[in-house]
Amino acid sequence: MGLKIGVAGLGRVGAFHLDTLLAASAVGEVFVTDVVPEAIGSATGRYAGVTGCADVDAVLAAGVDGLVIASPAAGRVMPIERSVAAGVPVFCEPPIAMSSAESAAVRARCAAAGVPVVVGRHRRFDPAVRAARAAVSVGELGFVTAARSTTLDPAPPPMSSVAGSGGIFRDFAVHDFDTLCWVVGGDVVEVYATGGNQGDPGFTANDDVDSATAILTFASGAMGVVSVSRYNGRGHDCRLEVHGSTDSVVAGWDHRTPVRNLDPRCAFPSGTPHGSDLDRFARARRRELGEFCALIGGEPPSWQSPFAHSPLCSVEEAHEVALIADAATTSLHEKRPVRIDEIAAI
Structure with missing residues (x-):
């Protein structure tokens, strides 16, 4: 069947991530949402295997294995926290919050949940x-x-x-x-x-x-x-x-x-x-998202690291x-x- 991945935010970067996920052999279904309904309709109309959802809660209710967040910066804290509360790993474009104090609070909640959260650093x-x-x-x-x-x-x-x-x-x-x-x-x-x-x-x-x-x-x-x-x-x-x-x-x-x-x-x-x-960084972005999918799918990293730990960026x-x-x-x-x-x- 492959992984079920959610995408929140279908702007320029979110659309790129959607293309990447649909081309990945590890991914079976993608569930998308955006504050602009037309963006959801455009995505579901263009691609097979994409299901539109009203909001992040609906994406999480679909039983996704991971959530990719590419919504505007001011609106990323809520989907991160909803996702980790549901036990769903997150890949989020930076910044994760609008200040270091707010990011510290997100960091604490993620640590308490014990759910993998990756921040985009392509x-x-x-x-x-x-x-x-x-x-x-x-x-x-x-x-x-x-x-x-x-x-x-x-x-x-x-x-x-x-x-x-x-x-x-x-x-x-x-x-x-x-x-x-x-x-x-x-x-x-x-x-x-x-x-x-x-x-x-x-x-x-x-x-x-x-x-x-x-x-x-x-x-x-x-x-x-x-x-x-x-x-x-x-x-x-x-x-x-x-x-x-x-x-x-x-x-x-x-x-x-x-x-x-x-x-x-x-x-x-x-x-x-x-x-x-x-x-400039198309291949690097695809490698990064591929490694996130490997992480949540329990597979070997898609982009081998010469270092002792994954290059994926932590909270x-x-x-x-x-x-x-x-x-x-x-x-x-x-x-x-x-x-x-x-x-x-x-």
């Missing part, structure tokens, strides 16, 4: 990012001096999405924060952030910025730099650099990297720029990133360095 399933982590883990770089994660989108999302996003650090840069923590290892102890607006005035109206940079100080002394922007007309740019005392490595430099090289002696990059995150790890995002948000508004223990104590 970059961990990108081969180059994983190779960078492996290089750091075995000491190929010596001690890490600095790591940089850059994410630039070609255009901003609708202002209706920005209004309920929680800000650029909670909504957008969480993947960069997680990547640096996962690759470098160790705790972040302090954050300094800055940002600004030169595009749509809606960002300012929503107390947000369209471009930002955060400097992370790790307990080891390593420095992390995160640069993000909603405006990069050439395409979707996502890159990682890790510099150490004996070597340096990069991930995300390929022939579709959306930069224009002005060196006349070099033809790199030569391909069509990446158009979006779903374009505990997601909460640590939420603390960094809140520290960056506070630093942006108060224009000062913010320690992580200050945010954790709130």
Whole structure:
């Protein structure tokens, strides 16, 4: 029969997850819901094996083996908590909550329920990012001096999405924060952030910025730099650099990297720029969701890990990133360095 999986939220990412699940041999049936009834009708009309449900409770009542949550950020706590209360494992797009305090409460409830909850961190399933982590883990770089994660989108999302996003650090840069923590290892102890607006005035109206940079100080002394922007007309740019005392490595430099090289002696990059995150990380996202299905189905991992544990992101790890995002948000508004223990104590 295969697994029965629920999908809550059928927007851009939810629709991608639905396509992935329907193509997976381990999945037999998919039950979907969305706050927009037309989205449910579109999904059930396009695909066989998809059943529409009025809400998350109806999806859970169908006896699903797992729930994939891709609904808007402000509405993810309820389906997570309903699912774990029903004993159903969860895969949730980040962020899981709108603040680190709220994510701490979700973390506690999930721990008490003892039900697997995975938070989406698809970059961990990108081969180059994983190779960078492996290089750091075995000491190929010596001690890490600095790591940089850059994410630039070609255009901003609708202002209706920005209004309920929680800000650029909670909504957008969480993947960069997680990547640096996962690759470098160790705790972040302090954050300094800055940002600004030169595009749509809606960002300012929503107390947000369209471009930002955060400097992370790790307990080891390593420095992390995160640069993000909603405006990069050439395409979707996502890159990682890790510099150490004996070597340096990069991930995300390929022939579709959306930069224009002005060196006349070099033809790199030569391909069509990446158009979006779903374009850039399509295979990584499929691998990640495949490993979630393997986890709940009791099968061997679909994407073998060279490490002692699965690269799937736990709620505990997601909460640590939420603390960094809140520290960056506070630093942006108060224009000062913010320690992580200050945010954790709130």
